[in-house]
Amino acid sequence: MTVQSGAIARVIAKDTGIQIDVTAQAANFTPAGTLFASASDSAGLVQPAVTVTANGAGSYTFTLATLASQPASRYTGNVTIKLCSDAPCTVAQAVPSITVPYDVTVQSNLSAWPGDKLTALSALSGVADWATFQGNNAHTGYVPIDINADKMVLRWKRGAVNNNGSNYGAISPLVTSNGRFFASGDKKLTAYQESDGAPLWSYDTTGLTYASVNPPAVDGGVVYMAAGQQQSTYMMAFDAADGSLRMKSTMTSQWENYLSPIVQNGAVYTNGGSYGGIYGFATTGEQLFFSSLSQTSGWSPAGDARAIYAYTGDALTLFEPKTGTVLSSIKDTGFTNYVYQVGGSAVIGANGGVYAAAYANGYLNGGNIGNALTRFDTLKGFVDWRVPGVYRVTPAYADGVLYAPNANPYRIEARAEATGALLWSWIPPLSGETSFFASPVVTKNLLITSTNLNTYAIDLKSHKVVWSYPAPGYLAISQNGILYIQNTDGLVAVNLK
Known part of the structure; x- marks a missing residue:
């Protein structure tokens, strides 16, 4: 199963949580029965519960949520999404898990500025000036x-x-x-x-x-x-x-x-x-x-x-x-x-x-x-x-x-x-x-x-x-x-x- 949505890179205001959608494509793999999932990471950034949506043609969306209790800091690592055939996620699928890298900054109003990211500018197609x-x-x-x-x-x-x-x-x-x-x-x-x-x-x-x-x-x-x-x-x-x-x-x-x-x-x-x-x-x-x-x-x-x-x-x-x-x-x-x-x-x-x-x-x-x-x-x-x-x-x-x-x-x-x-x-x-x-x-x-x-x-x-x-x-x-x-x-x- 290949992750198609790419790495997770988010900014989160301290004491709040966000939703993260991970999209993956199954290749040469058909889940046994209903596909369930759970999530974990070494920093404890994400909640275990995962909602799985079948998009058709072997595509799935895994919806994760972050915890709102993490201290202000930058968190990097990998989220492991365990793939299961039962709701408690005790029985693994043939493909047992997928891994998604993340780079998440939990920022408070007291946090230092994390540094500028001065990428090259280019106009978006079909977007006008913010004129008034x-x-x-x-x-x-x-x-x-x-x-x-x-x-x-x-x-x-x-x-x-x-x-x-x-x-x-x-x-x-x-x-x-x-x-x-x-x-x-x-x-x-x-x-x-x-x-x-x-x-x-x-x-x-x-x-x-x-x-x-x-x-x-x-x-x-x-x-x-x-x-x-x-x-x-x-x-x-x-x-x-x-x-x-x-x-x-x-x-x-x-x-x-x-x-x-x-x-x-x-x-x-x-x-x-x-x-x-x-x-x-x-x-x-x-x-x-x-x-x-x-x-x-x-x-x-x-x-x-x-x-x-x-x-x-x-x-x-x-x-x-x-x-x-x-x-x-x-x-x-x-x-x-x-x-x-x-x-x-x-x-x-x-x-x-x-x-x-x-x-x-x-x-x-x-x-x-x-x-x-x-x-x-x-x-x-x-x-x-x-x-x-x-x-x-x-x-x-x-x-x-x-x-x-x-x-x-x-x-x-x-x-x-x-x-x-x-x-x-x-x-x-x-x-x-x-x-x-x-x-x-x-x-x-x-x-x-x-x-x-x-x-x-x-x-x-x-x-x-x-x-x-x-x-x-x-x-x-x-x-x-x-x-x-x-x-x-x-x-x-x-x-x-």
């Missing part, structure tokens, strides 16, 4: 790749790239393009190398009357950012290669903070206005429109070929992209305006569905006020369904499923976009985990989410954790296959291939 809040203009957080958890290797770690003090967790989520990433903070916009995290250029806004910066977006080799306050507020654009200023267009605001703008079809759109609203600018700098909205901040527009969408808590409003003409507005009658921040964005799904919650309301009274995950039917113009809960961060979306962190009950929920029905859920394992740090990211096979303590990669089929790291953060996946975990203490880059 939650990666794309639909804010889905979806990246169309399959990730092998054994390829998730810690690349580098550096100090925090920003600390905005903004209403979105005091962090400006980064964006990526062409081997670089861009982050704003401390009144500056800075570009860094993806390869090693080294800074490349920086633009300082201290020359503005009320200097401040908001999260950036990137498109076509240009970085866009709203900066300043009151009457010294601007939409700025910078050459991504050298940081030279490409445009600086006047806009207004009060003392608000915004999420990233979006860029599409030669225009850039952002939250703004002294009393709330949305701006549209040509990427050459001309103002296309300004449209007033309720006075809320901390949101990012969403966009597709049909419209630009602004969710302000009280309503979802659709705008014609070039003129700013209001196409329609759907009131959220369940909204109570306790705060003047949204703290997230609308998410564009399929069949005219747009999804949102009054995210910032989820923090009021310790979550006792709550909110509701809501589907807006933008084709027919009404609120289609609501799910009450405490949804504090923007959900991810892929293939008809919303992945929504809920603070009460505390879990990640996978919900059907058509009806809001709960498909499955995942509960963080540690008693000290009490909140979700930021929006999740979803790929073809994994959901990656961050609690207040750890970051987890969850298999979409088994709903089990396959990789974890002992730090929370805002999450992004670049075109070069790097996962970023970003918080106020530092920035961790993880190779995904």
